[in-house]
Amino acid sequence: MTDATAVNLSAAAATDVGLVRRANEDAALAERPVFVVADGMGGYEAGDRASAAVVAAFREHVAGRTVATLADVRTALATASDAVAAVAATTDRGAGSTVAGIALVDDEGEPAWLVFNVGDSRVYRHHGTVLEQLTVDHSLGQELVDNGALAPEDLATFERRNVITRAIGAPDSTADSWLLPVINGERLLICSDGLTSEVSDEGIRATLTMSGRPESAAAALVQRARQAGGRDNITVVVVDVVSGGLDDQGDATTGLPRPTPTNAPEVDDETTIPVRGRS
Template sequence: MSEASAVPVTLAVGARTDTGRKRAGNEDSYLAVAPAFVVADGMGGHDAGDRASVAVVAAFRSKVPEGPRTSIDAVRTALALADTEVSRLAASTARGAGSTVAGVALIEHEGLPCWLVFNVGDSRVYRQLGTDLQQITVDHSLGQELVDGGSLRPDQLRDFAQRNVITRAIGAADSAADSWLLPVTTGERLLICSDGLTGEVSDEAIRATLTMTGRAESAADALVKRALDAGGRDNVTVVVIDVVAGGSPAVGEEPTGERLGAPSTESTIDATTLPVRVVR
């Protein structure tokens, strides 16, 4: 183990989930214990959606033990188990079942602590450094495909009537995860959230809330409150992570992505391959 990797990463974490103002039950689940932080948004209606998101979180609890670090292999295994369990659940229900997932995991890469960021579906991971907010993950959704294809402007996405139609999900025919590597940076703040937040609150409002709130717990509370005040039409779940110490110093540069492998073309998650982009 290198000298750099021996330095512990100190985190402050806040998490909150709420049923919202319109739904009878909460189909979101989350995990907020190092080294893995995950938000899952279940689909399939009452009971099935709830059970799908719980199965995703249970897979991470089972395959990513608590501790200071984990590995890419452990995350691959957790995603594969989640897909297996949700697929089994979907086959047992008349309406089927599925779940989105977004999350980060602390790993070591080239002797330095890094975040492995991953997602399937339209739950998201954001990174804030100073007053700048960047969405790291890319939604697997019909709306995002139209934006990528030039048929829809990014500023039209929040008002797009079919924005909730997702193109990948855990337990679905296409459940391939995308992933990125980011160096852990002291002073950064990460946000993992379900679309119950982003469907109600703009990125600018999210940025302002994260900037104006101090503690991670206060930020999580404030974000959920904003979603509820805006209508709360869906379940809303947020996990806020502050890197207090142990990361690299901030360099003040805008992160850029580099693809290190082609996305999987398999219809289900392949536990042996997880395409990773490096964000520097």
């Protein structure tokens, strides 16, 4: 049995406005035991405030502890929702934010990651040379893939891929969550879609494999997205498990995602929210 307090982590964050946008509407937090990326929506006047409000909620309610709890994360999400609503109330176009993150928790005496997301910011797990996307996008494109109307390989070029179906500050801000074991030697990546819209999963995998420390990996991912076009803000957090986790992934059990509601409104992360309700 491994105590979650003994887990040794190394982490770094990097963000860049990109080559097209006027302002950076992303925000990140990398303060044990929580690591978060938020991508704001609502345009120049509100997107940055919305993402900053999400990060502030997690800094207040989760950051600074050695180990988090599910209650901590729930409180942070609720506080973030209220704070983004307050931002939206001051604008004509509304405001919202995606959020994706991981929190180090204790699961019946074993260290575990509580992985969560709202929207299309993502969490990946890299171990050895294998990359796995842990979160599932709340987006129109992902829904079309899930029901067979869009091929997975066409998702990256789908013209409405920026339309998301859940966001903090939108009518549906429900977070999906998973409970996963902490594995020694694994590398977790949390990122906004400014990375994933420019760099393929294979490109991300190769960069994480070849990079050394988290600082180098984070900088390399941002640079790769810029070189590919940098059409959106780019934000990444890289977390390495140095020691204190499980040595054998075969001993681990993986949690299942929470049930997801239907009939969620669509949100466009480049314009206003909500765009329209779904019938």
